[in-house]
Amino acid sequence: MGQRLVRRFFHKHGTEYILAILAVGVSKILQVQIPDIIGHFIDQFRRGITPHGIDRYAQDLAVISIGYVILFGFGQFTVGKLARIFEGDLRRLLFDHWEDLDADYFNQHTTGDLLSHVLNDVPAIRQALAGGINQTLQAVFLFVATLFMTIRHINLSLTVISLIPLLLIPVVVVKLGPKIRQQSRVVQESLSAMAGMTEESLQSIRLVKSAGNEGVEVRRFTERTDSVYDNSMHLVRLNTTFQALIPLLSGISFAIALVYGGALTLSHHITLGAFVAFTVYLSMLVRPLMQFGNVINIFQNSSASLLRIQVLLEAQPQITEPAEPQHLPVHGPIVFHDLTFTYPHAKTPALRHLSLTVPEGSILGIVGRTGSGKSTLTRLLVRELDPPEKAITIGGTDIRNVAKADLREAIAYVPQDGFLFSSSIGHNIAFPTPQEDPAQIRQAAQAANILATVQTMPEGFDTVVGEHGLTLSGGQRQRVAIARALIKTHARIIILDDSLSAVDSLTEQTILGALRRLHQKGRTLIITSHRLSSLRLADHIMVLEEGQIVEFGTPQELLQRQGFYAQLYAIQSQGSETHG
Numbered sequence: 003m004g005q006r007l008v009r010r011f012f013h014k015h016g017t018e019y020i021l022a023i024l025a026v027g028v029s030k031i032l033q034v035q036i037p038d039i040i041g042h043f044i045d046q047f048r049r050g051i052t053p054h055g056i057d058r059y060a061q062d063l064a065v066i067s068i069g070y071v072i073l074f075g076f077g078q079f080t081v082g083k084l085a086r087i088f089e090g091d092l093r094r095l096l097f098d099h100w101e102d103l104d105a106d107y108f109n110q111h112t113t114g115d116l117l118s119h120v121l122n123d124v125p126a127i128r129q130a131l132a133g134g135i136n137q138t139l140q141a142v143f144l145f146v147a148t149l150f151m152t153i154r155h156i157n158l159s160l161t162v163i164s165l166i167p168l169l170l171i172p173v174v175v176v177k178l179g180p181k182i183r184q185q186s187r188v189v190q191e192s193l194s195a196m197a198g199m200t201e202e203s204l205q206s207i208r209l210v211k212s213a214g215n216e217g218v219e220v221r222r223f224t225e226r227t228d229s230v231y232d233n234s235m236h237l238v239r240l241n242t243t244f245q246a247l248i249p250l251l252s253g254i255s256f257a258i259a260l261v262y263g264g265a266l267t268l269s270h271h272i273t274l275g276a277f278v279a280f281t282v283y284l285s286m287l288v289r290p291l292m293q294f295g296n297v298i299n300i301f302q303n304s305s306a307s308l309l310r311i312q313v314l315l316e317a318q319p320q321i322t323e324p325a326e327p328q329h330l331p332v333h334g335p336i337v338f339h340d341l342t343f344t345y346p347h348a349k350t351p352a353l354r355h356l357s358l359t360v361p362e363g364s365i366l367g368i369v370g371r372t373g374s375g376k377s378t379l380t381r382l383l384v385r386e387l388d389p390p391e392k393a394i395t396i397g398g399t400d401i402r403n404v405a406k407a408d409l410r411e412a413i414a415y416v417p418q419d420g421f422l423f424s425s426s427i428g429h430n431i432a433f434p435t436p437q438e439d440p441a442q443i444r445q446a447a448q449a450a451n452i453l454a455t456v457q458t459m460p461e462g463f464d465t466v467v468g469e470h471g472l473t474l475s476g477g478q479r480q481r482v483a484i485a486r487a488l489i490k491t492h493a494r495i496i497i498l499d500d501s502l503s504a505v506d507s508l509t510e511q512t513i514l515g516a517l518r519r520l521h522q523k524g525r526t527l528i529i530t531s532h533r534l535s536s537l538r539l540a541d542h543i544m545v546l547e548e549g550q551i552v553e554f555g556t557p558q559e560l561l562q563r564q565g566f567y568a569q570l571y572a573i574q575s576q577g578s579e580t581h582g
């Protein structure tokens with residue numbers, strides 16, 4: 003996918019790139035004329051020069067300088083601009099790719115880790131494309147053009163001898179380069195571990211404070227920052243050694259040029275002008291050689307980043323679209339057929355041999371201890387997790403054969419952790435719809451019994467709920483999440499996964515009233531809960547234990563069976579009597 007992006011990018015912007023390269027090339031050819039002109043000027047000066055002659059040299063220099071600035075500026079700007087375009091494309095590609103991946107992928111990768119790719123790796127690649135390519139172009143063109151001028155117009159042996167120390171630079175690069183690359187990877191990893199820890203710590207700040215755990219968190223963070231510091235310092239030492247050796251070698255080369263070039267001038271093998279021009283050329287070589295060093299650093303850094311991005315882009319969604327999607331039938335029951343499901347990397351199945359028919363327009367209640375498999379079942383039904391073939395059918399069609407969007411269109415699902423965006427309540431409710439329709443938002447809010455609460459807020463539906471809805475109470479958050487599901491008025495199946503746990507009994511009854519009205523319009527309802535009062539409308543109740551159905555029947559039948567349901571009923575009605 004990454005290569006495709008690069009190919010597409012060069013296909014689209016190749017001409018511009020080539021023009022930029024040519025512009026930089028020509029600008030460097032112009033630049034190396036300057037010492038030559040100065041050399042000629044000095045020699046002419048010694049022979050005797052008229053004011054008109056001086057003006058001519060000045061004009062030549064001015065024309066060359068203007069040409070240089072225009073061409074070099076155009077080249078550098080274009081390469082920089084193209085690198086920024088590539089950076090934006092790469093960020094969009096990453097985001098699109100993440101949107102395609104399954105929800106479970108994000109259980110295995112922390113947000114901090116993923117963000118660090120966007121914040122560190124993408125700019126590192128951009129830097130290679132902008133700074134890296136720019137400096138390479140400048141260095142190569144200037145180096146070659148300078149050597150050409152010094153060999154052709156000044157002196158071959160002076161050029162060769164002065165160059166010897168500079169030839170040691172590749173040796174330094176070969177020795178230090180791999181170490182720098184390895185260490186920059188260590189720094190990137192420690193930074194991403196720190197970002198992950200910071201993200202988790204800030205998200206759980208209320209838990210941390212309520213547990214009085216601030217000290218432990220600060221210590222953990224200090225350990226992370228110390229590790230980032232140690233690793234970065236090691237990298238700084240390696241980089242400094244690398245960067246210091248290059249000017250040192252250039253300095254030796256300069257000294258040789260002075261001694262040998264001075265002797266050649268005294269013995270009239272070269273003119274004074276040529277000698278001065280040579281020293282200017284040599285000083286011009288220092289920069290490209292430093293750039294060679296920088297470029298190698300930049301490319302080493304970015305190659306680690308490129309590798310990490312490549313690995314990211316290779317991750318494939320496990321829940322795939324069917325090759326030939328079938329239409330989801332409008333009518334018919336939901337059937338679970340011998341459904342067994344094991345999470346990736348888990349040792350035991352979360353659901354075992356579960357068979358059940360939920361007739362169209364009925365209400366199924368699901369209870370069971372925590373970890374018994376209730377959420378897993380609902381997540382399988384919306385294909386957030388992938389069920390085995392033919393294990394779940396709706397109206398006789400295997401849900402694996404239906405386009406994911408079709409299936410999700412037909413189901414209004416309130417997950418256990420109804421996530422809220424840090425935007426307005428209205429936006430949060432309207433999220434599944436293509437546009438925010440105030441009438442629809444109001445209606446959904448009314449059904450979820452949050453309308454009156456929203457109306458008391460200063461900005462009504464425009465009230466911003468803070469990060470993850472932190473400015474709302476737990477019950478208010480749940481009701482916004484329910485409203486978000488109920489706004490899908492065309493959905494034929496409504497699933498509430500423990501979505502009423504934080505609302506008070508009165509609110510619960512109002513929401514159930516709204517659900518009953520939808521049920522009367524033929525909707526199928528699946529409600530999981532630990533509170534039996536939430537299952538008051540259920541036609542049938544299923545009790546799950548360790549992924550298996552241990553009880554199934556109408557609420558009356560289950561009461562008579564004296565099992566888990568009856569026990570729960572006894573405990574909860576005792577509780578409500580005590581409260582009453």
Ligand SMILES: Nc1ncnc2c1ncn2[C@@H]1O[C@H](COP(=O)(O)OP(=O)(O)OP(=O)(O)O)[C@@H](O)[C@H]1O
Nearest residue numbers: 109345348352370371372373374375376377378379
């Ligand atoms: N992403 C996951 N990877 C591996 N195992 C998981 C994952 N999610 C849940 N499980 C396991 O699957 C089993 C069923 O979990 P599930 O969330 O379906 O239970 P639940 O009945 O909804 O519990 P609760 O009432 O606490 O919400 C548990 O043993 C749980 O540890």
